[in-house]
Amino acid sequence: MTERSEIYEVMSSQDSNNSDYSIQAKLSQAKALQAKLNALAAEQKSRPKRSSSIEEKASAVRLQLCHLLSDLLLSDPITSLEQDAIGRTWKYCFYGHIKQLRCQITLKKETGEFAIASAAKGSDVVPDNLEQELLSFSNSAIPLYNDLIDQYTKMLSPLSQTSNTKASQDASDDKAEQAIIVILYRMHINLGDLYRYSCSTKLAEECYLKASKLAPATGNPFNQLAVISQSQESLTAVSLYYYARSLMATNEPFDKSRTNMLSLL
DSSP, X not given: OOHHHHHHHHHHTOOGGGGGSOHHHHHHHHHHHHHHHHHHHHHHHHSSSOXXXXXXXXXXXXXXXXXXXXXXXXXXXXXXXHTTHHHHIIIIIIIHHHHHHHHHHHHHHHHTXXXXXXXXXXXXXXXXXXXXXXXXXXXXXXXXXXXXXXHHHHHHHHHHHHHHHOSSOOHXXXXXXXXXXXXXXXXXXXXXXXXXXXXOHHHHHHHHHHHHHHSTTBSHHHHHHHHHHHTSGGGHHHHHHHHHHHHTOSSBOOTHHHHHHHTTO
C-alpha cells in the first residue's frame, strides 16, 4: 500500500476502539511519536545521502501520528485547539517532510546537480527524484484535509442553527463553535499550501479565500494569496495589494509580508 492511500485511510479507520483511549493517553503517545520523528530527522540529516530505511521508519511514524491527531481532532475540537492538534498534524505529519524536500531541491538547483541518482540494488540510498516525491507527498495529504474540513463543516452546522434559535447560547456550545472555526481556518491554510506545492494554483487560491472569510482580521491568508500572485509576473500589482492587506490586518498582521512586499518594489 502506498503512503498516499495509507494517509487517506486514516479517516476511514476511526472506530469504536479509539474511544477506549483517554485523551491524555493520545496526547502522550503523540508527544512520543513527535520525539521519534525529530530523532529520525536528525539521523537523516547527518547522512551524506538520504537513507531509504530511515525514510521508511519516518513514514510509518508519520502515519501513526496522523491517525492519533486526526482522531483527537474529530472527537474533541476544544481540546484539539488547546493542544494545537491541527498545528502538530501539519508540522510533524506533513510540513516537516515537505520542508526537507524543498530545501534539498533548492540545494540541488543552486549546486547544479540535476542528475537523478540510480541506487544500486540493495543500496540504502534514495534516488534523488525530489520534485516528483514532493508532488506525490503533497497530493497524499490532500484527501485527508478535505475530509477533515468536511467533517468540521458538518460539526459547525448544528451549532450555528442553535445559535440562531436560542437567545442564550450554552457556553460549551459557544466554545466548541469557536474552536471549530479556528481549526477550520487553519485547515484551509494548510490545504491551500498543499495545493500550492502540487501546482494547483486555482484550488490553493480558493482555500486561502475561504480562510480569509473564516478569519477576516488575520493577515496570513492574504500573504498566501500574494505569494500565488507573485508567481505570475503579470500579477505584481495584485501581489502588492494582498501584501498590503496582510500587513493591515487588525487582529494578526503577517509580518513576513513586509519583506515579501519590499522585494517587489
